[in-house]
Amino acid sequence: MSSIINYFKTVFGGLKTLVQGMGVTGYYFRNARKEIITQQYPDNKSTLRMYDRFRGVVIMPHDENNMHRCTGCSACEIACPNGSIEILAPRVLDPETGRKKKVIDKHVYHYSMCTLCNLCILACPTDAIVMDQTFEHAVYDRSLLTQVLNRPGSKLNPEVKE
Amino acid sequence: MNFSIYDFSAFFTSIHEWLLGMMPEALVTTIEWITIGTAAILFTALLGLSLVYGERKVAAWFQLRIGPNRVGFQGVLQTVADILKLILKEPLTPKSSDKFLYNLAPFIMMMAPFIVIAALPYAKGLQVMDLEVGVFFVTAVSSIGVLGVLLAGWSSNNKYSLIGAMRSGAQIVSYELSAGLAILTVIVLSGSLQFGEIIESQREGWWIYRGHIPVWIAFIVFLIAGTAETNRGPFDLAEAESELTAGFHTEYSGIKFAFFFLAEYVNLFIIVVIAATVFLGGWMPLHIGGLDGFNAAMDIIPPIVWFLGKVTVLILLIMWFKWTFPRLRIDQILTLEWKYLLPISLVNIVLVAFITLMGWYF
Numbered sequence: 001m002s003s004i005i006n007y008f009k010t011v012f013g014g015l016k017t018l019v020q021g022m023g024v025t026g027y028y029f030r031n032a033r034k035e036i037i038t039q040q041y042p043d044n045k046s047t048l049r050m051y052d053r054f055r056g057v058v059i060m061p062h063d064e065n066n067m068h069r070c071t072g073c074s075a076c077e078i079a080c081p082n083g084s085i086e087i088l089a090p091r092v093l094d095p096e097t098g099r100k101k102k103v104i105d106k107h108v109y110h111y112s113m114c115t116l117c118n119l120c121i122l123a124c125p126t127d128a129i130v131m132d133q134t135f136e137h138a139v140y141d142r143s144l145l146t147q148v149l150n151r152p153g154s155k156l157n158p159e160v161k162e
Numbered sequence: 163m164n165f166s167i168y169d170f171s172a173f174f175t176s177i178h179e180w181l182l183g184m185m186p187e188a189l190v191t192t193i194e195w196i197t198i199g200t201a202a203i204l205f206t207a208l209l210g211l212s213l214v215y216g217e218r219k220v221a222a223w224f225q226l227r228i229g230p231n232r233v234g235f236q237g238v239l240q241t242v243a244d245i246l247k248l249i250l251k252e253p254l255t256p257k258s259s260d261k262f263l264y265n266l267a268p269f270i271m272m273m274a275p276f277i278v279i280a281a282l283p284y285a286k287g288l289q290v291m292d293l294e295v296g297v298f299f300v301t302a303v304s305s306i307g308v309l310g311v312l313l314a315g316w317s318s319n320n321k322y323s324l325i326g327a328m329r330s331g332a333q334i335v336s337y338e339l340s341a342g343l344a345i346l347t348v349i350v351l352s353g354s355l356q357f358g359e360i361i362e363s364q365r366e367g368w369w370i371y372r373g374h375i376p377v378w379i380a381f382i383v384f385l386i387a388g389t390a391e392t393n394r395g396p397f398d399l400a401e402a403e404s405e406l407t408a409g410f411h412t413e414y415s416g417i418k419f420a421f422f423f424l425a426e427y428v429n430l431f432i433i434v435v436i437a438a439t440v441f442l443g444g445w446m447p448l449h450i451g452g453l454d455g456f457n458a459a460m461d462i463i464p465p466i467v468w469f470l471g472k473v474t475v476l477i478l479l480i481m482w483f484k485w486t487f488p489r490l491r492i493d494q495i496l497t498l499e500w501k502y503l504l505p506i507s508l509v510n511i512v513l514v515a516f517i518t519l520m521g522w523y524f
Contacts, residue, residue: 011502018487025224025486032223040228 055116056132058085058109060149067157068150070128072104079123084113104150111137112145126160167464171287198290202279206272209431210424211241217427217481224485245420253416256319263317268414268421271310275428277303282435283357285445285466296357297349297440301342304391304432307425308334311393311400311410314422318413326409329492330393330400336499337390337397343507344384347376347514348440351523361444366451368443372524376514381441383507388433389480390495392426396487397495430480431473438472445469451524 028035039048062068072089086108091100107129121129129149139145166172181190215230215238222229230237255261278300280290293299308331315327349355351373352363363369369377390397401409411422438444445465449457490498517523 011506021486022482025482028226029220029223029482032226035226036228037226038228 050133054131054133054135055118056134057111057116057137058114058120058129058149059132060107060129062151062154063157066151066154068104068128068154069126069157069160070104070107070150071126071156071160072102072107073125075123075125076120076129079119081117081119082113082115084110085120086110104156107149109147109149110145111147112142128160167466168461169286174287198280202276202290206276206279206424206428210427211245213427213431213477214244214423215241216477220478220481221485224482248420249417251416253418254413256413259319259413260317263313264413265418267310267314267317268418268425269310270313271307271425272421272428274304274306274310275425275432277306278432279428281357282432283361283439283444283469285464285469288466289357292356292358295355297345297355297360297436300432300436301338301345304429305334305338307429310422310425314414315410318410320413322406322408322412323410326400326406326412330410332492333393333397333400333495334391336496337387337503340383340499340503340507341387341391343504343511344380344387345436345440346511347380348373350511350514350518351377357439357444360440361446364443364446365449367449367524368441368446370441371450373514373517374523376510376517377441379506379510380514381437383503383510384437384441385476385479385483386498387503388437389483390499392429392433394426394430394480395484396489398484399489399492399495430477434473434476434480437476438469442472442476443468444472 041048060068060070072087074087074089077085077087086106087104088106088108089102089104092103093099094101116131118131121131137145178190178194181193185193218240219229219237221227230240233239233243255264281293281296281300281303283289283292311330311334312327315323315325315330318324348360348369351369352360354360354363364372366372370381393400399405399409401411406412411419414422443449445468447457447460447463447465447468449460
């Protein structure tokens with residue numbers, strides 16, 4: 001007897017959950033005009049809304065005195081799973097302390113190999129690199145995808161503690 | 163020409179007599195056949211185009227998207243552009259496939275709906291042939307379509323195609339049973355297999371109202387089984403994109419693929435028309451026995467509008483199923499049929515026979 005009751009319980013319970021699910025999608029269908037989440041991209045370029053968590057491309061922000069925060073510690077290079085970051089930081093003699101010290105020469109970033117996994121940003125101890133919000137990166141020449149992130153003539157921000 | 167939107171039979175009779183006055187009967191019959199055949203092909207093409215557009219738009223709304231909106235006003239020409247693209251594409255035949263069967267399958271797939279749409283009633287007098295065994299004919303012929311699925315899967319010489327076709331075969335063979343038994347419920351009540359008489363028997367009220375509980379059960383069972391028969395989601399495991407790439411039509415391209423695509427939507431239309439005719443009165447306006455003023459008011463709306471309204475509502479319901487429910491596994495599908503739908507339908511047949519015998523319906 002209990003198996004028969006269970007049988008009908010499954011039938012009606014199943015129907016109930018199906019109707020519940022249809023209620024959810026039915027709500028979407030009725031309110032589709034208001035709640036549409038599609039962004040009609042090329043048309044809404046001026047009003048495009050971006051989100052902080054969006055990972056566009058790795059950039060190194062510079063302040064108005066052309067100073068960046070990169071010490072050349074190579075933490076991002078080590079963290080990168082694809083080898084898309086190369087740090088060229090020769091050791092130069094520091095005139096004040098008289099010791100040899102790493103100074104960033106070129107922070108080379110190969111966008112063609114980058115998967116935008118964010119690991120380099122997490123690894124950076126001085127927050128020198130961040131993810132940009134741009135996404136239109138198509139170029140006609142592959143070599144344009146290899147970029148030097150620190151600008152020519154830029155210096156390390158003295159506020160950054162090593 | 164006495165054309166009336168309420169009754170097409172006089173209009174077609176007058177055309178027939180006008181033609182008979184000009185030429186011998188054999189020629190008239192030939193001309194009528196050709197006209198009807200062309201009309202059926204045009205109707206099917208138009209139906210496929212509009213249903214594909216409707217499905218894409220409805221799916222988009224269910225998922226809070228916009229859907230096609232670039233080609234033409236609100237994207238209405240999108241499917242026309244798609245079909246033009248498919249016609250221009252190369253219809254590839256794989257090297258190691260069974261070439262004859264491979265090329266035959268799309269035609270078998272399209273043939274069944276073409277035959278069936280001739281027997282369906284669209285409005286009063288707007289029906290190619292009102293067969294005495296109409297319901298039986300439609301259910302029998304519409305299952306030829308599965309032969310196309312099986313042939314396509316077998317002849318493609320592709321493991322995905324074969325698995326998809328075998329799943330489809332198992333599924334349709336199972337669900338034909340409960341779909342047939344569900345229709346049988348109303349046949350017991352109306353006492354006829356002829357579409358015209360089934361519709362006429364609903365003059366006092368649609369069977370879904372007159373037959374109360376057993377017809378409601380049969381209606382739900384038929385909707386589930388009909389969705390399964392047309393290989394639509396949540397029963398679309400014959401094509402199951404995530405598992406089998408495209409199932410039985412993986413190897414098809416160009417216009418042959420378009421045939422499969424079109425057949426799916428025409429089959430959907432056929433299932434919906436059967437459900438609307440048998441349970442919801444077809445083109446019969448909403449009548450309630452005894453309320454003559456109300457019935458006369460409902461008669462003002464033409465039958466073709468009633469028919470299209472019912473069909474639209476049911477198509478929307480089946481699309482709602484597809485875009486809500488997750489796809490079933492093959493064992494779950496067979497469990498649903500053999501352990502739930504079939505026993506319920508069988509008990510329902512006994513119930514409706516008893517109710518008919520006692521006259522306990524409105």
